[in-house]
Amino acid sequence: MNWLEFLTYLFVMAGVTYLIRVLPYVFMRKEVKNKFFKSFLLYVPYTVLAAMTIPAILFATDNIYSAIAGLVVAVVVALFEKGLLTVAISSCVAVLLVELVQKFIL
Amino acid sequence: MSAFRKGFTDGIPIGLGYLAVSFSFGILAVAGGLNIWQATLISMTNLTSAGQFAGLTIMLSGGSLIEMIISQFIINLRYSLMSISLSQHIDESMKLPQKLFFGEFHTDEIFAVSMGRPEKLSKKYFLGIIIAPYIGWSLGTFLGAVCGEVLPPMIVSALGVALYGMFIAIVVPPMKHSWKISIVVAIAVALSLCFKFLPLLKDISSGFAIIICAVVASLFGAIVFPVEDEKKPKPNSEGGNA
Numbered sequence: 001m002n003w004l005e006f007l008t009y010l011f012v013m014a015g016v017t018y019l020i021r022v023l024p025y026v027f028m029r030k031e032v033k034n035k036f037f038k039s040f041l042l043y044v045p046y047t048v049l050a051a052m053t054i055p056a057i058l059f060a061t062d063n064i065y066s067a068i069a070g071l072v073v074a075v076v077v078a079l080f081e082k083g084l085l086t087v088a089i090s091s092c093v094a095v096l097l098v099e100l101v102q103k104f105i106l
Numbered sequence: 107m108s109a110f111r112k113g114f115t116d117g118i119p120i121g122l123g124y125l126a127v128s129f130s131f132g133i134l135a136v137a138g139g140l141n142i143w144q145a146t147l148i149s150m151t152n153l154t155s156a157g158q159f160a161g162l163t164i165m166l167s168g169g170s171l172i173e174m175i176i177s178q179f180i181i182n183l184r185y186s187l188m189s190i191s192l193s194q195h196i197d198e199s200m201k202l203p204q205k206l207f208f209g210e211f212h213t214d215e216i217f218a219v220s221m222g223r224p225e226k227l228s229k230k231y232f233l234g235i236i237i238a239p240y241i242g243w244s245l246g247t248f249l250g251a252v253c254g255e256v257l258p259p260m261i262v263s264a265l266g267v268a269l270y271g272m273f274i275a276i277v278v279p280p281m282k283h284s285w286k287i288s289i290v291v292a293i294a295v296a297l298s299l300c301f302k303f304l305p306l307l308k309d310i311s312s313g314f315a316i317i318i319c320a321v322v323a324s325l326f327g328a329i330v331f332p333v334e335d336e337k338k339p340k341p342n343s344e345g346g347n348a
Contacts, residue, residue, distance in 0.1 A: 022209030025189035047294035051319035078278035091271035
């Protein structure tokens with residue numbers, strides 16, 4: 001991506017993120033008590049991450065079969081409540097194994 | 107132990123964790139077409155995971171700046187709440203310039219750890235705690251971007267799921283414990299699939315699709331399953347509020 005285009009995006013992205021962090025820190029003194037708003041914000045990280053992961057993960061590798069293996073393994077390992085790194089590495093290994101099998105055996 | 111050293115020590119585990127997450131971000135950024143320095147610069151100026159990733163998606167798909175603004179606003183809105191809590195947990199050494207500076211470094215993890223400290227926090231503590239996470243996040247992205255360029259394609263393909271794997275590791279365990287979160291996440295996923303595959307809907311850009319999925323599902327959650335209290339470490343002192 002060319003630098004001008006990149007820097008425009010970067011400026012907007014970092015600027016909005018900075019303002020969101022700093023404005024309440026500098027100007028607001030009251031805790032937010034609104035139950036509806038707090039609930040909304042509690043759900044946002046989960047819904048954002050879920051919407052970004054599915055279906056994008058299915059197209060993140062060489063082909064959809066290795067991606068499905070990575071997805072299934074990640075969900076199963078996450079159900080056992082292993083750490084971020086364990087889940088991520090298991091998922092990568094599953095993708096690698098499927099792609100090795102596809103390349104050298106099938 | 108001085109406040110600075112205490113902060114620095116508290117930051118080390120966060121920094122190590124960030125190293126891995128940002129490594130995967132670096133891989134994806136380079137795979138998508140950014141160069142090593144662009145990928146690193148995003149991490150050095152943003153210091154968010156979900157926000158950066160959504161931003162990257164928008165950049166790579168040539169999305170509009172409006173899309174960028176709305177997505178960053180929605181995804182990072184939770185930092186506003188954290189900032190408000192933090193502003194009541196700092197001592198008088200934090201003046202406006204320090205607040206303007208440290209505001210950039212509020213992340214989920216730094217927030218959780220600093221709110222867990224019983225005492226009011228000083229600028230020296232904050233100066234300490236941000237060092238390792240900032241270096242971890244930036245360096246990890248750089249290393250991931252370099253590896254993305256030099257490693258064999260099959261390894262890069264496998265590493266491509268790493269960041270998604272971490273997202274899954276964040277989302278799935280709470281689903282196991284809360285059927286409310288499970289339903290809300292299921293709605294987000296169902297909507298996301300619609301935006302990818304259904305006619306008309308699939309013409310909507312990926313940035314807006316993420317925003318709509320997250321907002322609709324979270325609104326549904328807030329209306330149908332309002333939650334009593336946030337599951338985060340509670341501040342020890344909340345003086346001064348109504």
